[in-house]
Amino acid sequence: MKRFGIYVHIPYCLQICTYCDFVKFESRDLPPSKDYVALLQRELATRSMAFGSRELTSIYFGGGTPSLFSPEEILAVIDGIANEGFSLKSGGEVTLEVNPGTINETALARFLEIGVTRFSVGAQTFDESLLALTGRKHAVSDTMATLEMLKKHKVNYSFDLLFGLPGQRLNGVKTDVAKALEFEPSHLSAYNLTVPIKHPLNVGRASDDEQAEMFEAIEADLEAGGLLRYEVSNFAKPGFESEHNRLYWSDDAYWGLGVGAHSYIPRGDTAAVDAEAPWGIRFWNPATINSYAQELERAAGALFWSALKEDRIEKLKANEALTDFCHTALRSQQGLSIKKIEIKFGVKTAALLRSRLAASNLAPFLTMPSDDLWVLSRKGQAMADRVFEALTFLKDDGIEV
Numbered sequence: 001m002k003r004f005g006i007y008v009h010i011p012y013c014l015q016i017c018t019y020c021d022f023v024k025f026e027s028r029d030l031p032p033s034k035d036y037v038a039l040l041q042r043e044l045a046t047r048s049m050a051f052g053s054r055e056l057t058s059i060y061f062g063g064g065t066p067s068l069f070s071p072e073e074i075l076a077v078i079d080g081i082a083n084e085g086f087s088l089k090s091g092g093e094v095t096l097e098v099n100p101g102t103i104n105e106t107a108l109a110r111f112l113e114i115g116v117t118r119f120s121v122g123a124q125t126f127d128e129s130l131l132a133l134t135g136r137k138h139a140v141s142d143t144m145a146t147l148e149m150l151k152k153h154k155v156n157y158s159f160d161l162l163f164g165l166p167g168q169r170l171n172g173v174k175t176d177v178a179k180a181l182e183f184e185p186s187h188l189s190a191y192n193l194t195v196p197i198k199h200p201l202n203v204g205r206a207s208d209d210e211q212a213e214m215f216e217a218i219e220a221d222l223e224a225g226g227l228l229r230y231e232v233s234n235f236a237k238p239g240f241e242s243e244h245n246r247l248y249w250s251d252d253a254y255w256g257l258g259v260g261a262h263s264y265i266p267r268g269d270t271a272a273v274d275a276e277a278p279w280g281i282r283f284w285n286p287a288t289i290n291s292y293a294q295e296l297e298r299a300a301g302a303l304f305w306s307a308l309k310e311d312r313i314e315k316l317k318a319n320e321a322l323t324d325f326c327h328t329a330l331r332s333q334q335g336l337s338i339k340k341i342e343i344k345f346g347v348k349t350a351a352l353l354r355s356r357l358a359a360s361n362l363a364p365f366l367t368m369p370s371d372d373l374w375v376l377s378r379k380g381q382a383m384a385d386r387v388f389e390a391l392t393f394l395k396d397d398g399i400e401v
């Protein structure tokens with residue numbers, strides 16, 4: 001059975017954080033949440049026939065701040081998904097992103113009752129002055145109260161830490177990680193702050209070498225605390241890796257519902273896509289609620305992506321599909337399998353990839369646990385962009401399939 005997941009974007013936020021490049025708006029500028037839920041339900045009702053009845057690996061409510069919606073509103077979306085014939089596989093994952101201070105014990109109990117199996121908290125840092133720089137409204141005490149509550153109820157939860165913040169040094173990062181481990185999360189994501197070069201948050205940051213050191217320290221400290229890296233930025237206790245995130249790194253299909261949400265259907269997943277775009281397609285929804293609502297009126301049916309505007313659909317070429325495949329596979333500790341390349345792209349392409357890697361100077365950045373597999377080395381994790389650049393294939397690269 002092919003793996004398939006649904007992502008639901010909730011673009012409502014209490015504030016706009018200074019570093020954020022997600023599709024989001026302050027809640028006060030948006031329609032009431034019940035109206036947005038109605039739009040999501042309309043998207044489900046008018047577009048789900050494109051996918052047929054399917055078993056879902058996962059449902060992921062991301063944002064934005066999904067925890068600003070009530071459990072009943074989240075349930076209305078889950079019910080809408082079920083009503084369209086999708087069924088969550090036994091043990092399937094339903095994740096809800098949560099901002100500190102936005103859920104209480106009553107809401108937590110109800111979220112668990114309606115089927116949420118996993119929570120992901122935007123903690124970012126336990127340093128009050130650094131947290132203030134990010135523009136978040138919550139205080140460190142809110143973060144700690146939310147994490148305490150999740151820990152107390154023995155809930156499966158993850159949280160995000162940001163590092164490489166202005167003025168932050170290695171000892172500050174290590175303090176954050178030590179504090180994080182006190183909450184005994186089953187999963188943790190550690191992201192290096194990424195902002196445009198002229199962004200105010202770029203002033204006073206540690207050098208690239210220091211950031212690489214932070215990266216290594218985070219991995220070592222989390223590993224000592226029982227959280228193992230399974231992707232460039234993600235760590236989990238064994239068995240608690242995010243199923244939904246794994247879809248993104250394993251060339252599996254996902255459908256994104258809501259404003260700005262992205263979808264991907266790879267080769268071999270859906271007959272209608274294979275006929276139209278033999279190397280798979282990516283498409284995404286408009287980035288404002290008005291344009292999303294208008295498009296729902298227009299683009300519906302079994303091939304709804306064909307009615308999207310051209311600048312929001314990408315029919316992949318062989319070289320683009322190969323580039324994506326290499327990059328996403330290498331992000332994961334499962335690595336890049338030559339056998340899988342042969343199956344999807346043919347033996348000539350697999351040979352081309354081998355010779356490109358042999359001729360490159362990437363040896364320090366890759367390890368080969370077996371003849372068939374490349375995995376980013378510890379050094380490669382910190383320098384992943386260099387590896388990805390070498391494994392970017394252009395139209396003229398002679399990919400024969």
Ligand code: SF4
Binds near residue numbers: 013015063
């Ligand atoms: S809460 Fe999250 S989605 Fe909203 S602005 Fe901040 S970082 Fe972006």
